[in-house]
Amino acid sequence: MSDSCFVTKFSHFLDLTEGEKTALAVFEEDSKHYRAGQVVTEEGDGADRLYTVKSGWLHASNALANGTRQILQIYYPGDVAGMPSIAFANASATIVCGTDSELCRLPKKALGKIFEEHPRLSALFYSLGMLENVTLSDRLKCLGRCTGEGKLAGLILEIYFRLRVTNSDIDRSFEMKLTQTDIGDAIGVTNVHVSRLFGKMESRNLIRREGRTLHILELETLVDEAFFTDRFTGLDTSWYPDPR
Amino acid sequence: MSDSCFVTKFSHFLDLTEGEKTALAVFEEDSKHYRAGQVVTEEGDGADRLYTVKSGWLHASNALANGTRQILQIYYPGDVAGMPSIAFANASATIVCGTDSELCRLPKKALGKIFEEHPRLSALFYSLGMLENVTLSDRLKCLGRCTGEGKLAGLILEIYFRLRVTNSDIDRSFEMKLTQTDIGDAIGVTNVHVSRLFGKMESRNLIRREGRTLHILELETLVDEAFFTDRFTGLDTSWYPDPR
DNA sequence: CGTTCCTTTGAAACCAATCAATAATGGTGG
DNA sequence: CCACCATTATTGATTGGTTTCAAAGGAACG
Numbered sequence: 324m325s326d327s328c329f330v331t332k333f334s335h336f337l338d339l340t341e342g343e344k345t346a347l348a349v350f351e352e353d354s355k356h357y358r359a360g361q362v363v364t365e366e367g368d369g370a371d372r373l374y375t376v377k378s379g380w381l382h383a384s385n386a387l388a389n390g391t392r393q394i395l396q397i398y399y400p401g402d403v404a405g406m407p408s409i410a411f412a413n414a415s416a417t418i419v420c421g422t423d424s425e426l427c428r429l430p431k432k433a434l435g436k437i438f439e440e441h442p443r444l445s446a447l448f449y450s451l452g453m454l455e456n457v458t459l460s461d462r463l464k465c466l467g468r469c470t471g472e473g474k475l476a477g478l479i480l481e482i483y484f485r486l487r488v489t490n491s492d493i494d495r496s497f498e499m500k501l502t503q504t505d506i507g508d509a510i511g512v513t514n515v516h517v518s519r520l521f522g523k524m525e526s527r528n529l530i531r532r533e534g535r536t537l538h539i540l541e542l543e544t545l546v547d548e549a550f551f552t553d554r555f556t557g558l559d560t561s562w563y564p565d566p567r
Numbered sequence: 568m569s570d571s572c573f574v575t576k577f578s579h580f581l582d583l584t585e586g587e588k589t590a591l592a593v594f595e596e597d598s599k600h601y602r603a604g605q606v607v608t609e610e611g612d613g614a615d616r617l618y619t620v621k622s623g624w625l626h627a628s629n630a631l632a633n634g635t636r637q638i639l640q641i642y643y644p645g646d647v648a649g650m651p652s653i654a655f656a657n658a659s660a661t662i663v664c665g666t667d668s669e670l671c672r673l674p675k676k677a678l679g680k681i682f683e684e685h686p687r688l689s690a691l692f693y694s695l696g697m698l699e700n701v702t703l704s705d706r707l708k709c710l711g712r713c714t715g716e717g718k719l720a721g722l723i724l725e726i727y728f729r730l731r732v733t734n735s736d737i738d739r740s741f742e743m744k745l746t747q748t749d750i751g752d753a754i755g756v757t758n759v760h761v762s763r764l765f766g767k768m769e770s771r772n773l774i775r776r777e778g779r780t781l782h783i784l785e786l787e788t789l790v791d792e793a794f795f796t797d798r799f800t801g802l803d804t805s806w807y808p809d810p811r
Numbered sequence: 812c813g814t815t816c817c818t819t820t821g822a823a824a825c826c827a828a829t830c831a832a833t834a835a836t837g838g839t840g841g
Numbered sequence: 842c843c844a845c846c847a848t849t850a851t852t853g854a855t856t857g858g859t860t861t862c863a864a865a866g867g868a869a870c871g
Binding site (some may be wrong): 370385434435511564 | 614628631640651659676678683687689692695698701705706707735752802805
Binding site for chain 3 (some may be wrong): 705746747758759761762763765766
């Protein structure tokens with residue numbers, strides 16, 4: 324409880340100095356509770372802050388004029404949400420809580436101060452942004468070039484490996500908190516087809532479902548069909564400037 | 568010719584100080600010519616530098632084990648290529664020149680020095696990364712939720728608006744330098760289907776092709792079918808720290 | 812001027828969307 | 842605690858879009 328959620332997150336990658344910890348701890352101050360389904364920011368709203376997930380999970384999406392929706396990113400405890408929007412005056416995506424969530428809110432201007440005073444943290448922020456880029460690229464690859472089952476496998480693996488980073492005790496199973504409509508909106512198929520894909524993968528004994536719990540039975544096959552690479556293992560921090 | 572390609576690019580967004588210009592000009596030193604088709608870096612190679620495009624164009628892609636390929640990003644003069652890879656020890660994508668190209672090469676460690684000494688440039692680097700993030704999100708949205716013609720329209724518009732940033736005299740037409748196989752690899756359809764999509768859009772009088780020149784006849788319709796938003800107009804630099 | 816790469820076109824097979832109806836699940840208040 | 846309602850998931854039949862396979866026509870290049 325002593326370290327802020329930023330500190331916890333960043334300590335995964337760097338041995339933070341006291342000065343760096345202090346700089347990050349400032350942003351613990353503005354923590355706020357959100358309810359499941361609550362909209363954190365809407366596409367087009369003023370993009371004036373970042374959100375770090377302390378507990379719960381959320382997703383960023385774009386609504387299309389034809390009534391459909393594309394889910395772009397899913398955020399879990401330890402993630403920083405709203406990074407893409409910060410480059411613009413207005414938010415490029417809508418962020419919605421999937422569950423009750425506790426978020427730390429970091430004003431844009433305060434991020435500017437971090438860039439001013441803590442070059443090594445800035446470089447890490449940059450890397451986290453690039454990690455998000457690679458996640459998007461991987462899903463783009465999956466949507467463009469995988470079969471239906473491969474797309475679903477890719478999302479399952481993305482969530483599984485993502486959760487394992489901060490929750491090392493999960494072993495081949497996790498709570499799938501997305502509805503099948505959400506899953507479809509993430510991988511670009513209809514909710515009806517998601518149901519059929521789950522059915523097929525279950526009958527092939529690749530996965531098993533018990534309520535909302537999803538068991539991964541054949542990890543290797545899922546990896547193959549999704550052309551999956553785990554990106555969450557290591558960042559290269561060797562080029563970062565010295566800490567202050 | 569007096570300003571480096573970095574300076575030219577960054578001056579679009581900020582009034583650079585002399586100190587900042589000097590810092591950026593260092594990276595002009597390592598300029599290199601690449602031939603069309605030449606591989607700049609390969610997925611898995613050591614990710615030790617960034618590439619700024621002085622002339623020509625290139626693309627980043629992932630090869631899949633089933634023999635297919637997904638094109639992730641297209642880079643034009645003024646763009647910085649290889650940003651996502653820099654967060655990792657090894658490149659997350661393959662970068663290939665589409666045409667003969669002149670690239671400025673910026674070692675990772677030198678980027679670290681920028682972060683150390685020029686906080687405002689670091690913030691701008693961050694924003695450029697987030698701009699790339701949004702470009703990926705937009706294409707993800709297109710792949711997941713648009714019709715075939717919408718996907719092609721989206722790519723056409725992405726290239727068109729991207730080229731207009733640095734080349735303000737182009738007016739509703741440009742040279743499409745990608746082959747139909749490349750286009751298919753970017754929007755997630757087969758080359759055969761790209762040909763048919765072009766045919767359909769031409770017969771609807773949305774576009775016209777003369778050799779490699781592509782004329783946009785009905786911009787509004789393309790925008791509607793691709794659910795397109797122009798992201799290249801403005802970055803919000805209000806939160807940046809003061810220059811040095 | 813021939814070879815290679817790129818584009819176009821056709822027919823068949825396949826995958827996913829749509830429309831529609833039913834079943835299961837979860838949450839709420841009586 | 843159960844009944845009810847809303848949401849979510851499943852299943853079937855049909856339609857439509859895309860891939861695949863195959864072949865031929867065009868364009869670019871040495």
